Amino acid sequence: MTIKIGVIGTGAIGADHTRRITQTLVGAEVIALTDVNADSAHKVKSDLGLNAEVYADGHELIANSGVDAVLVTCWGPAHEEFVVAAIKAGKYVFCEKPLATTAAGCRNIVEAEMAAGKKLVQVGFMRPYDSGYKLLKEAIDAGEIGAPLMIHAAHRNPTVPEQYITPMAIHDTLIHELDVFRWLLDDDYVSAQVVFPRKSKHAHDQVADPQIVMLETKKGIRIDVEIFVNCQYGYDIQCSVVGEEGIANLPEPQALTLRKNAQLGQSILTDWKDRFIAAYDVELQDFIDGVATQNLTGPNSWSGLAAAVSADACVKAQESGLIEPIEMPETPEFYR
Numbered sequence: 551m552t553i554k555i556g557v558i559g560t561g562a563i564g565a566d567h568t569r570r571i572t573q574t575l576v577g578a579e580v581i582a583l584t585d586v587n588a589d590s591a592h593k594v595k596s597d598l599g600l601n602a603e604v605y606a607d608g609h610e611l612i613a614n615s616g617v618d619a620v621l622v623t624c625w626g627p628a629h630e631e632f633v634v635a636a637i638k639a640g641k642y643v644f645c646e647k648p649l650a651t652t653a654a655g656c657r658n659i660v661e662a663e664m665a666a667g668k669k670l671v672q673v674g675f676m677r678p679y680d681s682g683y684k685l686l687k688e689a690i691d692a693g694e695i696g697a698p699l700m701i702h703a704a705h706r707n708p709t710v711p712e713q714y715i716t717p718m719a720i721h722d723t724l725i726h727e728l729d730v731f732r733w734l735l736d737d738d739y740v741s742a743q744v745v746f747p748r749k750s751k752h753a754h755d756q757v758a759d760p761q762i763v764m765l766e767t768k769k770g771i772r773i774d775v776e777i778f779v780n781c782q783y784g785y786d787i788q789c790s791v792v793g794e795e796g797i798a799n800l801p802e803p804q805a806l807t808l809r810k811n812a813q814l815g816q817s818i819l820t821d822w823k824d825r826f827i828a829a830y831d832v833e834l835q836d837f838i839d840g841v842a843t844q845n846l847t848g849p850n851s852w853s854g855l856a857a858a859v860s861a862d863a864c865v866k867a868q869e870s871g872l873i874e875p876i877e878m879p880e881t882p883e884f885y886r
């Protein structure tokens with residue numbers, strides 16, 4: 551059985567996921583596309599030679615295309631609307647992060663899914679599928695470094711566009727760490743604080759950059775994350791877990807070491823598409839397989855909500871300058 555997929559939002563990641571479904575993964579085909587910029591949907595269709603129809607909008611695609619599953623890959627603020635519509639139509643949904651840009655939006659999705667009585671949503675948190683993060687998790691779970699005490703992390707992008715504003719450092723960028731650290735540590739956050747170092751001359755007016763987010767967990771683990779989205783030099787994700795017996799570091803992506811012109815060096819990736827290419831492949835294949843067997847096992851709406859509850863507190867902390875509490879709701883039986 552080939553799973554029929556519709557894609558809502560054919561920008562950078564919508565086009566990339568459509569390519570991987572069409573050229574790399576097995577068991578699914580994209581038969582429907584839409585984007586507020588219709589030219590973009592038509593371009594993806596012709597670039598990939600798809601036998602697909604372009605719909606006027608996401609609601610029309612959900613209602614009329616006959617797809618089994620929908621990929622919501624449009625801008626974050628539009629996710630909630632289409633995820634809820636897809637759930638109500640009984641469709642499976644793969645929604646790129648963030649599930650919604652606020653916890654209230656994620657709650658609406660969770661309520662719609664629970665009312666449907668079936669887990670239909672996977673969130674595009676791909677880091678738990680990354681081989682480096684898996685090694686870190688295995689080391690922590692095996693007790694290799696003893697009890698984790700601290701995490702020092704960095705999330706660096708070379709540049710961001712003009713529409714990227716200060717709160718997006720949290721709900722668009724830090725959201726990956728907010729999810730992956732809960733998974734790595736099997737823990738929840740209790741508070742967040744954000745401090746702003748000297749602003750980079752490369753950051754445009756609407757974004758404070760860099761930022762440092764400090765989190766505390768229930769177990770007392772302290773986490774600092776540098777978010778620096780105009781770092782210029784590359785796309786660089788760092789994570790160092792300090793434990794009682796040692797330190798476990800996220801592996802660097804594999805790269806050739808060159809000795810040349812009196813220098814010893816390795817190149818650094820510059821694009822998220824390349825940094826996590828294998829993880830995107832595995833997460834999306836997992837989604838397709840989950841739809842085929844009617845049993846999704848990847849990051850679910852509750853993970854999306856938990857990250858968003860934490861993100862809301864971080865945005866509040868950006869504004870207040872204070873240590874803000876994070877009150878994580880009890881996980882319902884439905885999501886255990």
Ligand SMILES: NC(=O)c1ccc[n+]([C@@H]2O[C@H](COP(=O)([O-])OP(=O)(O)OC[C@H]3O[C@@H](n4cnc5c(N)ncnc54)[C@H](O)[C@@H]3O)[C@@H](O)[C@H]2O)c1
Nearest residue numbers: 559560561562563564585586587623624625626628646647
């Ligand atoms: N998992 C990851 O590492 C990762 C990487 C990149 C992007 N993302 C997420 O994917 C989403 C898209 O990001 P992107 O980088 O592709 O952005 P993008 O700006 O390249 O593409 C977004 C597309 O959505 C379209 N769009 C906006 N509103 C729409 C609507 N109401 N209906 C249909 N289309 C609409 C835009 O026209 C645009 O083509 C964001 O939520 C982003 O956070 C995740």
Ligand SMILES: O[C@H]1[C@H](O)[C@@H](O)[C@H](O)[C@@H](O)[C@H]1O
Nearest residue numbers: 705706707722723726779822
């Ligand atoms: O949407 C992107 C994507 O999620 C990247 O993985 C992240 O590094 C960027 O900061 C974000 O803007």
